[in-house]
Amino acid sequence: MIEITSWLRIEDDEIVEKATRASGPGGQHVNKTSTAIELRFDVRNSPTLPDDVKTRLEALAGSRLTQDGVIVLFAQGSRSQEMNRQEARDRLVELIRRATEKPKPRRPTKPTYSSKLKRLETKGKRSGVKALRGRPKGDD
Template sequence: MLVINDQIQIQDWELTEQFIRASGPGGQNVNKVSTAVELRFEAARSPSLPPQVKARLRRLAGRRWTREGAIIIQCDETRSQARNRVIARDRLADLIQKALVAPKKRLRTKPTWSSQQRRLKAKKERGEVKSLRGRVNDGE
């Protein structure tokens, strides 16, 4: 079981782990041992997550979200299979933790009177500079 917080726990049947061969350092051992982990979480079908959290999770997951509604997290950071499992689970927990936080609604504010005056003054000065760019008349 993966514990996210007091209310949300991901059951083991919702997670699928597959071990694959990793790339990178490790010599001949890399070609023989499957140390990389591919963690699959069926997020769309999960009864543990509320709908609004699932929507935010889909946006946060990006390319890791599949058409079937699963999140796939790959980890091949270390040469240890057990350590890669822990890292992948931690990444999933962090992603779900971020999705739990609802974004604050932005309150529109009115510009201050002085900032409006500064803007108008700058526009007027700019217009005067541009008006001086016209043709020069030779005493007509």
């Protein structure tokens, strides 16, 4: 069981981990050992996540989310399979933790009187500059 917050935990059977060969330099070691970890977590079919967290998590996942609603994380930074497994799990936990935070509702505000005046003054100056860019009048 993986603890996300004090009130949210994910069962180990909800996560699918697969060891694959890592890419990049490493000589013979990289060609014969499967140290990279591909972690998959099905967001849409998860029984433990609330619906609002699922929605925010899908938005946060971005390109890591498949068409079926599965988050795919790939960790290959370490030469150790166990360290890569822990790194992938940590990234998943952090992603879900960020999705549990409810966004602060935006309160619309009105522009102040002085900001309105400043905007109109700037518009007047810009229009004056642009008017000078035209052809001179009356010098034909």
